[in-house]
Amino acid sequence: MTEAPEIFARIYERHGHRCPMSTLGGRLAMAALGLLADAEASGEDELRGYYFTRTCAVDGVAEVTGLTEADGGLEVCPDGRHALRLERGGVAVEVELTEKAMQMAGEYRRFCYEIEAGWDDLDEEERRVREIRRQAWLDTLLPRLWQAPDHELVRVVREDAGA
Ligand SMILES: [Zn+2]
Numbered sequence: 029m030t031e032a033p034e035i036f037a038r039i040y041e042r043h044g045h046r047c048p049m050s051t052l053g054g055r056l057a058m059a060a061l062g063l064l065a066d067a068e069a070s071g072e073d074e075l076r077g078y079y080f081t082r083t084c085a086v087d088g089v090a091e092v093t094g095l096t097e098a099d100g101g102l103e104v105c106p107d108g109r110h111a112l113r114l115e116r117g118g119v120a121v122e123v124e125l126t127e128k129a130m131q132m133a134g135e136y137r138r139f140c141y142e143i144e145a146g147w148d149d150l151d152e153e154e155r156r157v158r159e160i161r162r163q164a165w166l167d168t169l170l171p172r173l174w175q176a177p178d179h180e181l182v183r184v185v186r187e188d189a190g191a
Contacts, residue, residue: 030167033174035092043087046166048133051173052181053079053088053112056123059182060114061093063121067187073117077102080109111185122185129181132169139165 032040035058036051043050057077064075077095079086082104086097089112095101111124125133143158150158173181 030171032170036170036174039088039091042091043084046170047084048136048169048173049084050088051170052110052125052129052133053083053085054092055088055129055173055176055178055181056085056110056112056125057089057092057114059178059184060112060121060123062178063123063184063187064114064116064119067119067121070117075101075114075116077115078113079104080107080111080113082106083110085110085112119188121187123182124185126179126181126183129173132173136165136169 031037032046036054039050039054040046075093075095077089077093079089079102086102086104090096090102093102093114097104109124110130111122113120113122115121140162143162147155
């Protein structure tokens with residue numbers, strides 16, 4: 029297994045497994061925090077976050093931003109978009125996953141359906157073999173998601189002062 033950069037290792041620990049969407053949630057959050065910093069949103073002000081679909085990405089966002097649903101700093105408002113909005117000090121930024129990012133996550137989901145087919149009837153050996161295939165897939169895919177430049181994975185939807 030390729031060792032994950034520290035921030036992604038922490039995401040997977042919080043999340044309980046390695047997967048593309050938790051990784052991409054982390055990438056969205058890093059990009060959004062970068063935009064807030066560029067806009068010189070004061071670090072003194074309270075940060076608030078909104079994520080617009082309930083997926084594994086929420087844990088990635090929580091780990092990177094420090095915001096959680098439990099303490100109310102992060103709200104999940106499902107409207108079908110894989111988008112993150114961050115607000116701080118009157119500045120709001122919104123970013124969403126690109127087609128390419130969604131495509132890579134979608135290929136992994138289809139692969140999972142394939143290897144999980146008939147899971148309940150599989151013997152232990154076959155399950156072990158399939159799980160190894162899953163981990164091998166992740167070992168190939170996840171480093172691409174750690175390393176891809178922002179513009180491949182993240183699209184800026186809006187960036188404005190005076191939210
Ligand atoms: Zn996941």
